[in-house]
Every structure is written in C-alpha cells, then in structure tokens.
Amino acid sequence: MPEGHTLHRLARLHQRRYAGAPVRVSSPQGRFAAEAAELDGRPMLGAEAYGKHLFHNYGPAGTVHVHLGLYGVFTEVALPVVPPAGQVRMRLAGRTHWTDLRGPTRCELLSEAEADAIKARLGPDPLRRDAQPQRAWERISRSRTVLAALLMDQSVLAGVGNVYRAEVLFRQGIAPLLPGRALDSVVWKAVWDDLVTLMRAGVRTGRIDTVADEHLPEVTGRAPRQDRHGGEVYVYRRTGQPCLVCGTPIAQTELAGRNLYWCPTCQPA
C-alpha cells in the first residue's frame, strides 16, 4: 500500500536487515532471473527511498530499482526460507530474514547513472532531509494546473499519493481545484510543513492518520470510519459521509483518472 511513507519504511527495514552483508538474490517467477543471478551472493551496500521509489545499492554490480505501483508488496519472514508461493519477482535472503517482492510495476537492475536519472526527475520528497521545497514552489507558483493534480505529480513533489493529497488539502482548508499559481506562498509553506509532519508520522506508524484529536469521531460523535488502509482520515474515501469538522457530506469527483475527495464547506472554492 504505497505512498512515500511505505517506501521509506521499507528502505529503513531493508537497510537494517540486508545491508552490509552478502545477500542471496533470486527470482522464482523468472522475470528478474538474469539480474538476480548477477547479484546473488554480493553484499548490499545500502537501501534508500526517494519518493515512491526504492533503491538497493550493490555498488559496481548495480542498483536494484523497485516501484510497487498499485499492487506491489514486500512480505518478510524470519529464516529459514520456504518454497515460493505464487508469483515472486524477487526474493532476498539475508542473515536473519528473507523477503519476497510480488506485483511491482518496476523491478530492474540499473547503473548508478540510471538510478541517479530517476532521482533527478523527481520533485522534492518531504521525507528526505535533503529535500528542497522551493523546487516544488517554483513549479506550483507558475502553473495553471489545479493544486490537486500538482500534488500528485511526482516531478513536482515525490512521495505524495492520493491519500496524503486529499488530507493535506483538507487540513489546510484549500479548494482542490485551485490553480497552483493562485496559491499564497505562506499557505504553500503550511502545506509543505504539514506533509512533512503527516508523512513522518506515517513512517513511524505504517499508517496514514491525519485527524486531529479534537476531531476524532469518538470525541465529536460524528460517524466513525476506519478505512481499509487502517488509518483515520478526514476525507479520503469518505464520499457522502459527514465531514468530521462541519458535518457537510464529503464530495467526490474524478480527476485525471483518480478519485478526489474534499469537503465543500471546509475547502470553499
């Protein structure tokens, strides 16, 4: 279930489990077999996330680039390994644990230059210390595109997905269809800072929770809604349900093929 926080959690986990020692690499499904054979038994130097992209660095042997897409998932279990079940694109086995990757949209072996090129085309990632938010602002403040689309554009901001987009716009009281260049720079600063706060919390907990304590359903008495993703949210997938702040039914529309959710009262046009 991949927005940026998920990938940063995985990078942190893989760094701890597999970096600094030889790793057994295989591709039971076969689609990564040649690359796996190339890497098998080599030490992983490090794991890092950039936006929704995950990189396993094997030094001169190359860098594995993983993008989970909609369906991709890593599972991890303590040794010993068991025979693969289903379609396992990549299997890693380390000193104590092994992990299977299924259903990624990308799993490929790249040169360092190719990995750098992917990072270079991404916007600043609120979860990275080296992020430069002004790079995003330069794009947003000149754009006629609506904010809801800009926030999902990975070349503008890296790591923000449909949930964080909807929730940060709600929390900052911004109409999702506001053009980027109509956004006030002070409000932009608040959006960025809020993304940093929310996404860091997501890395800590592995969930997306965005609702302030005073708005929690058990406090306000408004209908509780535990979403499938496991967190407590204001608007994401709450179409027609009462806003946790004002009670107005949450609105939904489709934008660029993705569902967009907002409160018409708290986020007036």
Added chain:
DNA sequence: GATCTATGTAGAT
C-alpha cells in the same frame, strides 16, 4: 466463484 476496486505509472493515441 465472479466481479469490482485500489494509497501508481508509462506509453500509446
């Protein structure tokens, strides 16, 4: 058991 839907992206049109 069949069908629908999804926290995503690239490439074709």
Added chain:
DNA sequence: TCTACCTAGATCG
C-alpha cells in the same frame, strides 16, 4: 484521455 500492467481484498450473487 485511454489502456495495460497484474495483485489481493472487498463485495456481489
């Protein structure tokens, strides 16, 4: 703007 990718859980019947 559309489709393909290709997985699993929820929902339908």
